[in-house]
Amino acid sequence: MIKHLFKLIWNQKRKNAGLLFELFFSFLVLFAVLTFIIYNLARYQEPLGFNYENVWQLDLSWNTLTGEEQFAAQELFQEHLKNYPEIEKFSFANRNTPYGNSMHINSANYGEKRASPHTFVVDEDFQSLYEIEVTEGSWFNRADMAAAIRPVVINEILKDELFGDEPALGKEFQAMGEDYARVVGVYQNYKYEGEFSEATAQMFLSPLEDHVFSTILLRLKPGTGANFEEKLLKDISQLVKGVTASVDYVDDNRKNKLLAVWLPMVIFLVISSFLIFNVALGLFGVLWQNINIRKAEIGVRRAVGATQTNIGWQFIGEVVVLSTLAVVLGTFFAIQFPLLGVFGLPVWVYLAAIVAAILVIYLLVALCAFFPSRQAAQLHPAIALHEE
Amino acid sequence: MLKNYLKIAWKVLGRNKFFTFVSLFGISFTLAVLLIVATMMDDLLNPKYPEKKGRRTLVVNEVTMRDKDRTSMSRSGASFHFLDHYVKQLKTPELVAINSNGNTATAFVGDKKLALDLRYTCENYWKVFDFEFLEGKPFGRTELDNNAHVAVISEDTRDQYFGLDTEALGKTIILNGISYQVIGVVKNVPFFRGSTAADLYLPYSTVPWDYRRTGFLGGFEGSVLAHSRSDFSALKAEFNDMVSRIDVPEDEYLQLLEVEAKTLLEHISSEVTASDKNSVGLFLGVLIGGMFLFMLLPAVNLINLNTSRIMERASEIGVRKAFGATSSNLTIQFLVENILLTLIGGAVGLGLAFIVIQFLNQSGWIPHAQFRVNFVVFLVGLLFCLIFGLLSGVLPARRMSKMKIVNAIKGGES
Numbered sequence: 001m002i003k004h005l006f007k008l009i010w011n012q013k014r015k016n017a018g019l020l021f022e023l024f025f026s027f028l029v030l031f032a033v034l035t036f037i038i039y040n041l042a043r044y045q046e047p048l049g050f051n052y053e054n055v056w057q058l059d060l061s062w063n064t065l066t067g068e069e070q071f072a073a074q075e076l077f078q079e080h081l082k083n084y085p086e087i088e089k090f091s092f093a094n095r096n097t098p099y100g101n102s103m104h105i106n107s108a109n110y111g112e113k114r115a116s117p118h119t120f121v122v123d124e125d126f127q128s129l130y131e132i133e134v135t136e137g138s139w140f141n142r143a144d145m146a147a148a149i150r151p152v153v154i155n156e157i158l159k160d161e162l163f164g165d166e167p168a169l170g171k172e173f174q175a176m177g178e179d180y181a182r183v184v185g186v187y188q189n190y191k192y193e194g195e196f197s198e199a200t201a202q203m204f205l206s207p208l209e210d211h212v213f214s215t216i217l218l219r220l221k222p223g224t225g226a227n228f229e230e231k232l233l234k235d236i237s238q239l240v241k242g243v244t245a246s247v248d249y250v251d252d253n254r255k256n257k258l259l260a261v262w263l264p265m266v267i268f269l270v271i272s273s274f275l276i277f278n279v280a281l282g283l284f285g286v287l288w289q290n291i292n293i294r295k296a297e298i299g300v301r302r303a304v305g306a307t308q309t310n311i312g313w314q315f316i317g318e319v320v321v322l323s324t325l326a327v328v329l330g331t332f333f334a335i336q337f338p339l340l341g342v343f344g345l346p347v348w349v350y351l352a353a354i355v356a357a358i359l360v361i362y363l364l365v366a367l368c369a370f371f372p373s374r375q376a377a378q379l380h381p382a383i384a385l386h387e388e
Numbered sequence: 389m390l391k392n393y394l395k396i397a398w399k400v401l402g403r404n405k406f407f408t409f410v411s412l413f414g415i416s417f418t419l420a421v422l423l424i425v426a427t428m429m430d431d432l433l434n435p436k437y438p439e440k441k442g443r444r445t446l447v448v449n450e451v452t453m454r455d456k457d458r459t460s461m462s463r464s465g466a467s468f469h470f471l472d473h474y475v476k477q478l479k480t481p482e483l484v485a486i487n488s489n490g491n492t493a494t495a496f497v498g499d500k501k502l503a504l505d506l507r508y509t510c511e512n513y514w515k516v517f518d519f520e521f522l523e524g525k526p527f528g529r530t531e532l533d534n535n536a537h538v539a540v541i542s543e544d545t546r547d548q549y550f551g552l553d554t555e556a557l558g559k560t561i562i563l564n565g566i567s568y569q570v571i572g573v574v575k576n577v578p579f580f581r582g583s584t585a586a587d588l589y590l591p592y593s594t595v596p597w598d599y600r601r602t603g604f605l606g607g608f609e610g611s612v613l614a615h616s617r618s619d620f621s622a623l624k625a626e627f628n629d630m631v632s633r634i635d636v637p638e639d640e641y642l643q644l645l646e647v648e649a650k651t652l653l654e655h656i657s658s659e660v661t662a663s664d665k666n667s668v669g670l671f672l673g674v675l676i677g678g679m680f681l682f683m684l685l686p687a688v689n690l691i692n693l694n695t696s697r698i699m700e701r702a703s704e705i706g707v708r709k710a711f712g713a714t715s716s717n718l719t720i721q722f723l724v725e726n727i728l729l730t731l732i733g734g735a736v737g738l739g740l741a742f743i744v745i746q747f748l749n750q751s752g753w754i755p756h757a758q759f760r761v762n763f764v765v766f767l768v769g770l771l772f773c774l775i776f777g778l779l780s781g782v783l784p785a786r787r788m789s790k791m792k793i794v795n796a797i798k799g800g801e802s
Contacts, residue, residue, distance in 0.1 A: 014695075015786075016693060022688045026686065063596045233565060234565055237564070244564055246492055246494050271421065282689035285693050
């Protein structure tokens with residue numbers, strides 16, 4: 001049977017080459033789009049690890065202030081911000097904050113092990129403000145920060161990279177060049193680059209004694225609006241002359257960051273659906289036309305005893321064999337991506353995309369072949385032969 | 389002759405409505421997408437408001453500093469010092485404009501917050517770029533020298549801060565807690581205009597930080613207007629010579645200074661391809677290659693459809709051949725038919741593209757964008773139609789014309 005189908009396809013090789021190419025190309029398009037979508041959805045599924053709601057980010061520009069003036073101003077803010085009933089919590093941090101555009105990567109060495117964690121310098125209140133879940137030990141506190149060796153909180157990826165299965169708490173490793181830091185806590189997730197970003201090795205370092213921060217994070221009572229922001233900015237500019245401050249709502253930053261992924265995803269999806277719909281219509285047309293031409297063949301087969309079902313399956317079988325060829329060819333090319341590790345995506349994403357693309361292709365051809373095949377099957381032998 | 393072909397083509401189109409629909413759907417959708425992309429590219433790459441002199445402008449917006457071993461590097465915009473001290477002293481340019489990039493200001497209206505994109509500019513900025521003033525005029529040397537707190541705002545900023553279509557001239561706007569007097573209102577600029585998009589333009593003398601410090605990295609960019617395009621090579625030569633003669637102070641860790649004056653196309657290409665090298669070829673190659681690839685699938689689809697429909701026309705081909713029509717006669721006839729089909733599809737596609745672009749302009753999804761389907765885009769669209777028609781028509785046409793007379797008249801296989 002299969003052999004027969006191949007022979008039939010070979011007899012029409014020119015025409016079928018076109019169909020084969022079309023299916024092959026559709027497969028590649030589907031593979032590309034599905035890889036992109038599956039990868040991003042998988043990222044999106046991973047827990048974010050912090051709570052962005054009602055958080056404002058206050059960015060400070062120190063302008064022409066000297067180092068000492070900046071530090072003094074920072075102490076002043078620290079006291080002043082406690083006075084607002086609207087502010088539930090606040091925390092000082094460096095500029096690489098959630099949904100921002102900055103990142104800072106450092107080297108971390110432990111014996112022979114080397115890692116490059118994303119590094120954050122924040123104060124002791126950061127964890128409770130963003131509600132980061134600490135799984136081992138605890139966040140650094142004032143007492144830790146007074147110790148001779150800097151306390152650091154690392155995530156589980158960095159823990160794996162540096163210490164493997166050994167317990168991490170209390171270990172000391174080289175963070176930021178030559179300086180050692182001591183692990184006081186381990187946390188699970190903090191995807192500060194957004195839901196669609198990949199989890200990376202990370203560490204939170206406590207600030208040095210004279211460190212000047214550039215950002216203050218504020219967790220506000222729900223429903224606090226721009227009126228309070230205006231008042232806050234006015235107070236800050238009066239409290240310390242020469243400082244410019246601006247407020248970003250972390251919620252808004254998040255929306256923009258997510259849009260940068262959603263938008264291309266939707267555009268790709270719309271364009272490729274149109275392409276595939278177009279291919280489906282074309283395929284339907286071609287199959288329908290083919291069956292019209294092959295009436296004589298159908299008539300002869302019916303006359304020598306083939307049932308309606310036989311005829312129907314023959315045409316579906318032909319298309320299935322053809323699409324299998326296209327899919328095998330397409331998979332050969334698609335499989336090169338995980339084999340060569342081109343874009344560095346996890347292997348299972350490519351495999352899932354290949355499987356999904358194969359399913360879509362078969363669904364597509366099954367739908368397109370169904371009606372023409374049924375039409376062929378229902379053809380009366382007398383009518384079919386009459387035309388010959 | 390041609391008239392005859394067109395007549396036949398028209399009849400064929402009407403014969404099987406379903407196939408005509410499938411063909412037209414594929415063609416018009418494909419061309420609509422290509423036309424939309426072409427319109428956007430036209431808006432991005434060709435000089436448009438307010439960068440109308442874009443053809444003879446070079447931008448200096450990226451400075452790279454490296455250490456001697458080339459292991460560390462730092463890259464950002466240029467410093468005011470570099471632009472003011474070195475670039476402005478060049479002899480070849482007609483004018484040099486300096487403006488800052490990536491600053492924001494906060495303003496409040498009632499309980500609403502406005503986050504405004506802000507540029508600090510010099511007086512030449514208003515001469516290098518052709519802003520359309522709805523009210524008032526730009527600031528000049530006097531305002532800069534007097535450290536005057538004056539602002540030029542965009543139409544959109546005016547509407548949001550002062551109310552829709554309210555006159556703003558002479559009124560006060562409070563930005564980051566500091567009062568500025570509005571002296572001009574300009575037409576909105578789309579967000580992707582690299583040197584001019586902003587909600588607000590202030591004199592650089594009101595910059596709150598120490599912008600005059602020495603060093604080469606900073607948050608500014610320069611636009612260098614040449615007398616004509618033919619001056620570009622001389623201008624670039626003078627610029628590079630100037631850069632090569634700069635002595636970075638010995639005690640700086642980053643010693644090597646790299647900076648270029650680029651055309652708009654060179655700048656966009658290096659942005660998109662994230663490459664240091666001259667990447668115009670790569671950018672255009674990827675763009676054209678991508679469009680071609682996008683056309684390929686619908687074209688193959690049309691080839692398959694056309695090929696499988698040869699049989700419908702077998703007897704016609706047979707008769708024409710029997711009466712002496714050559715293969716090339718028939719090839720041309722079928723090509724004309726196919727190109728007619730693509731032109732109809734193209735017209736529908738143009739209409740679709742037009743509707744989508746109107747929608748994009750009005751929805752405000754792309755802030756302040758005003759895309760226009762212009763003559764250039766129309767020509768590009770026509771070109772796409774012809775390429776598409778040839779691409780999808782040549783193969784089936786050749787197969788049709790090669791059919792043997794006997795087979796053709798019999799209406800059977802080739």
